[in-house]
Amino acid sequence: xxxxxxxxxxxxxxxxxxxxxxxxxxxxxxxxxxxxxxxxxxxxxxxxxxxxxxxxxxxxxxxxxxxxxxxxxxxxxxxxxxxxxxxxxxxxxxxxxxxxxxxxxxxxxxxxxxxxxxxxxxxxxxxxxxxxxxxxxxxxx
Amino acid sequence: xxxxxxxxxxxxxxxxxxxxxxxxxxxxxxxxxxxxxxxxxxxxxxxxxxxxxxxxxxxxxxxxxxxxxxxxxxxxxxxxxxxxxxxxxxxxxxxxxxxxxxxxxxxxxxxxxxxxxxxxxxxxxxxxxxxxxxxxxxxxxxxxxxxxxxxxxxxxxxxxxxxxxxxxxxxxxxxxxxxxxxxxxxxxxxxxxxxxxxxxxxxxxxxxxxxxxxxxxxxxxxxxxxxxxxxxxxxxxxxxxxxxxxxxxxxxxxxxxxxxxxxxxxxxxxxxxxxxxxxxxxxxxxxxxxxxxxxxxxxxxxxxxxxxxxxxxxxxxxxxxxxxxxxxxxxxxxxxxxxxxxxxxxxxxxxxxxxxxxxxxxxxxxxxxxxxxxxxxxxxxxxxxxxxxxxxxxxxxxxxxxxxxxxxxxxxxxxxxxxxxxxxxxxxxxxxxxxxxxxxxxxxxxxxxxxxxxxxxxxxxxxxxxxxxxxxxxxxxxxxxxxxxxxxxxxxxxxxxxxxxxxxxxxxxxxxxxxxxxxxxxxxxxxxxxxxxxxxxxxxxxxxxxxxxxxxxxxxxxxxxxxxxxxxxxxxxxxxxxxxxxxxxxxxxxxxxxxxxxxxxxxxxxxxxxxxxxxxxxxxxxxxxxxxxxxxxxxxxxxxxxxxxxxxxxxxxxxxxxxxxxxxxxxxxxxxxxxxxxxxxxxxxxxxxxxxxxxxxxxxxxxxxxxxxxxxxxxxxxxxxxxxxxxxxxxxxxxxxxxxxxxxxxxxxxxxxxxxxxxxxxxxxxxxxxxxxxxxxxxxxxxxxxxxx
Numbered sequence: 005x006x007x008x009x010x011x012x013x014x015x016x017x018x019x020x021x022x023x024x025x026x027x028x029x030x031x032x033x034x035x036x037x038x039x040x041x042x043x044x045x046x047x048x049x050x051x052x053x054x055x056x057x058x059x060x061x062x063x064x065x066x067x068x069x070x071x072x073x074x075x076x077x078x079x080x081x082x083x084x085x086x087x088x089x090x091x092x093x094x095x096x097x098x099x100x101x102x103x104x105x106x107x108x109x110x111x112x113x114x115x116x117x118x119x120x121x122x123x124x125x126x127x128x129x130x131x132x133x134x135x136x137x138x139x140x141x142x143x144x145x
Numbered sequence: 146x147x148x149x150x151x152x153x154x155x156x157x158x159x160x161x162x163x164x165x166x167x168x169x170x171x172x173x174x175x176x177x178x179x180x181x182x183x184x185x186x187x188x189x190x191x192x193x194x195x196x197x198x199x200x201x202x203x204x205x206x207x208x209x210x211x212x213x214x215x216x217x218x219x220x221x222x223x224x225x226x227x228x229x230x231x232x233x234x235x236x237x238x239x240x241x242x243x244x245x246x247x248x249x250x251x252x253x254x255x256x257x258x259x260x261x262x263x264x265x266x267x268x269x270x271x272x273x274x275x276x277x278x279x280x281x282x283x284x285x286x287x288x289x290x291x292x293x294x295x296x297x298x299x300x301x302x303x304x305x306x307x308x309x310x311x312x313x314x315x316x317x318x319x320x321x322x323x324x325x326x327x328x329x330x331x332x333x334x335x336x337x338x339x340x341x342x343x344x345x346x347x348x349x350x351x352x353x354x355x356x357x358x359x360x361x362x363x364x365x366x367x368x369x370x371x372x373x374x375x376x377x378x379x380x381x382x383x384x385x386x387x388x389x390x391x392x393x394x395x396x397x398x399x400x401x402x403x404x405x406x407x408x409x410x411x412x413x414x415x416x417x418x419x420x421x422x423x424x425x426x427x428x429x430x431x432x433x434x435x436x437x438x439x440x441x442x443x444x445x446x447x448x449x450x451x452x453x454x455x456x457x458x459x460x461x462x463x464x465x466x467x468x469x470x471x472x473x474x475x476x477x478x479x480x481x482x483x484x485x486x487x488x489x490x491x492x493x494x495x496x497x498x499x500x501x502x503x504x505x506x507x508x509x510x511x512x513x514x515x516x517x518x519x520x521x522x523x524x525x526x527x528x529x530x531x532x533x534x535x536x537x538x539x540x541x542x543x544x545x546x547x548x549x550x551x552x553x554x555x556x557x558x559x560x561x562x563x564x565x566x567x568x569x570x571x572x573x574x575x576x577x578x579x580x581x582x583x584x585x586x587x588x589x590x591x592x593x594x595x596x597x598x599x600x601x602x603x604x605x606x607x608x609x610x611x612x613x614x615x616x617x618x619x620x621x622x623x624x625x626x627x628x629x630x631x632x633x634x635x636x637x638x639x640x641x642x643x644x645x646x647x648x649x650x651x652x653x654x655x656x657x658x659x660x661x662x663x664x665x666x667x668x669x670x671x672x673x674x675x676x677x678x679x680x681x682x683x684x685x686x687x688x689x690x691x692x693x694x695x696x697x698x699x700x701x702x703x704x705x706x707x708x709x710x711x712x713x714x715x716x717x718x719x720x721x722x723x724x725x726x727x728x729x730x731x732x733x734x735x736x737x738x739x740x741x742x743x744x745x746x747x748x749x750x751x752x753x754x755x756x757x758x759x760x761x762x763x764x765x766x767x768x769x770x771x772x773x774x775x776x777x778x779x780x781x782x783x784x785x786x787x788x789x790x791x792x793x794x795x796x797x798x799x800x801x802x803x804x805x806x807x808x809x810x811x812x813x814x815x816x817x818x819x820x821x822x823x824x825x826x827x828x829x830x831x832x833x834x835x836x837x838x839x840x841x842x843x844x845x846x847x848x849x850x851x852x853x854x855x856x857x858x859x860x861x862x863x864x865x866x867x868x869x870x871x872x873x874x875x876x877x878x879x880x881x882x883x884x885x886x887x888x889x890x891x892x893x894x895x896x897x898x899x900x901x902x903x904x905x906x907x908x909x910x911x912x913x914x915x916x917x918x919x920x921x922x923x924x925x926x927x928x929x930x931x932x933x934x
Binding site: 080083100 | 870871874875876883884887890891
């Protein structure tokens with residue numbers, strides 16, 4: 005009796021694990037499909053610019069590579085964040101990841117600056133708004 | 146019982162013998178005799194044997210026993226035809242004993258006569274051999290208790306030995322005894338004899354022998370003496386060999402296939418040229434005949450060192466690597482003599498000093514060679530060398546000549562030619578040619594003193610072009626040299642040719658800068674040289690964009706230049722060096738910068754050329770320049786070499802180098818470093834090779850060393866950069882272990898499964914391990930450190 009129950013418990017457990025795994029896999033599949041779709045669209049647009057077409061295999065290869073590279077990036081980013089004794093991935097980590105390719109690093113650098121400036125502007129505007137509100141509030145009463 | 150059996154027929158005897166496990170040797174009387182020599186000995190033996198029987202019998206012990214037994218046997222020969230059954234009693238316990246082996250040996254001596262014993266032996270051997278296959282696994286365990294197995298195991302050897310040669314028995318037997326652990330050795334000897342037998346006799350015996358052979362062959366692999374004739378071993382070897390070769394071959398094919406011939410020719414030519422130069426320098430024979438002689442002599446003599454030099458300086462890759470000269474072969478051998486050093490210099494891209502020196506030397510060579518080329522028409526290298534020398538001389542002269550007003554015209558022309566050349570720049574050979582022609586032109590213009598001009602130029606130009614091509618081929622770095630030669634040649638040409646040469650000169654100047662920069666040089670010249678060589682038409686007056694005419698001009702110019710340059714070189718050598726330095730320093734410097742220099746040098750050269758004695762001037766110059774050139778080479782070479790790996794990494798170096806061997810990442814080309822006076826070659830050659838060989842698991846030729854060194858340098862540079870970045874990322878100023886660990890994680894060496902400590906234990910020696918893993922030395926007594934925050 006005990007053995008059977010334990011067996012069943014094991015089976016249940018395993019099934020749960022399996023389903024969890026399946027869910028994980030399904031998620032992965034969906035993600036991969038999304039990446040594939042996006043890559044296809046990108047290739048399409050680029051191909052139009054150059055009057056060239058991308059074959060299916062190429063798109064599939066690019067999509068697969070992109071997916072795997074994302075995985076690698078994620079691991080690296082996590083490692084970098086942990087290395088800096090942080091628990092959140094920051095822009096610094098991203099820049100570190102991209103340092104190998106100069107073009108990419110330049111691009112990221114510029115982007116980060118833009119974003120930083122945009123954030124700064126946002127903050128400024130927010131401060132102004134807050135300040136105005138305070139002023140108006142102070143004034144009003 | 147035994148005694149009873151004794152008196153029975155031979156068959157019974159045989160059977161008894163067969164059944165007695167003790168000895169390996171089924172054999173006969175002598176075997177039994179040996180064992181039965183004396184009760185005491187028997188007892189002794191039995192005891193001994195029993196001891197051995199216990200299973201602790203090691204091959205060495207077995208050998209000893211067998212030897213002793215043999216001695217006993219020999220002494221107690223013919224004691225008795227004791228039945229083998231008696232032996233049985235004694236040797237019951239004996240498993241592996243060697244006695245049978247010695248017994249067999251003695252048997253041979255004793256029993257070979259009677260047909261009875263022969264028959265016995267035959268009967269015994271036959272089953273033995275047939276059982277061989279089974280014996281193998283049995284034999285593997287020395288302690289095999291089964292008498293049969295031991296018998297069988299012994300039999301083949303004994304049987305064979307019996308059949309074969311008495312001499313072999315001992316070895317065979319001994320080997321058999323040793324077999325316990327190393328099956329292979331005894332088998333090997335057996336193989337030979339067995340094989341021989343097999344060849345000789347194709348009967349049952351032979352079959353047995355062959356069977357043994359075959360059985361043995363797979364086992365035998367290590368014995369040095371015997372050659373395994375079995376089918377298996379060679380096949381296996383081939384496979385393994387192929388595997389090893391395959392690895393190499395796949396790597397090499399790309400290189401070898403493409404331009405091997407070209408490179409080979411180039412190198413030979415270069416070497417011939419270089420050698421000649423060195424030879425010539427000593428001789429100072431200016432006459433062409435002398436040179437030609439020197440040529441042949443030089444070629445034969447110095448080709449070898451040149452080759453090695455080339456190899457070391459990674460010239461071997463010349464033809465296959467169009468790549469940066471800077472990156473490749475910046476590592477030069479500083480242990481070469483001046484000649485080779487100059488060669489290296491030439492090869493080293495961007496080594497100004499080297500180039501200068503090389504050019505000087507080369508120039509001389511070129512000069513000498515030019516003549517020869519005319520004669521031989523094939524000594525491109527020589528001409529190249531000459532040209533280089535001449536060019537160098539020109540360059541040196543150019544400095545002094547810079548002030549010369551004549552250079553202006555030259556410059557203009559040079560500029561023109563350069564533009565023309567730029568168009569044609571794609572063909573590097575064209576460049577060489579142009580450079581040569583240009584330099585020749587310049588020289589001619591400035592000097593105004595025409596020596597032999599037209600004819601010489603033609604010849605020289607041809608040789609020069611060849612030389613130039615060779616030079617460029619030889620050493621990517623030797624652009625400077627080539628340019629110099631070109632300049633020199635050009636100067637000469639100018640003398641005779643006139644304005645037409647100017648453009649070529651500019652081309653040269655342009656070339657030089659280009660040459661400094663890239664391996665294109667060597668590629669181009671190689672290609673172009675061949676082309677230009679074939680298309681020699683000296684068109685003095687033409688400043689055509691096509692390199693060919695320029696080449697011709699250059700050649701002629703170079704010749705004259707070389708001839709003239711010798712003298713001039715003396716004077717211009719020092720300035721030449723100086724000029725080269727700035728030129729070399731700025732490989733990418735604009736052509737214009739080069740032009741003035743080139744323009745000047747030709748002028749200088751021309752001045753000197755008036756006096757010309759081809760050999761003397763050059764030689765003296767070269768000699769005077771040699772040492773400094775060489776020293777300079779060393780100095781220049783040093784900065785290029787990467788610094789030793791940081792101390793932090795040293796502990797992990799084995800793993801890192803393993804990583805390097807395993808994972809060769811393409812690294813960005815490092816810019817040339819301006820020289821630090823210190824010599825820093827990096828890791829020693831032996832160390833690198835040994836580590837690489839260890840992880841390569843196949844044979845590794847020494848040709849890989851220069852490439853390997855380069856790769857290692859790049860790898861370590863990148864490694865240091867990464868570590869530095871990681872440390873900065875963690876807002877630290879010191880590289881710590883965690884930085885290295887992070888790097889290893891990125892490299893894939895450290896994973897969730899494989900922590901650093903395991904890797905350390907796996908790859909590092911004990912001392913480092915103790916240093917890096919504190920727990921290793923704790924002796925299971927670990928106190929957690931109180932953490933302070």
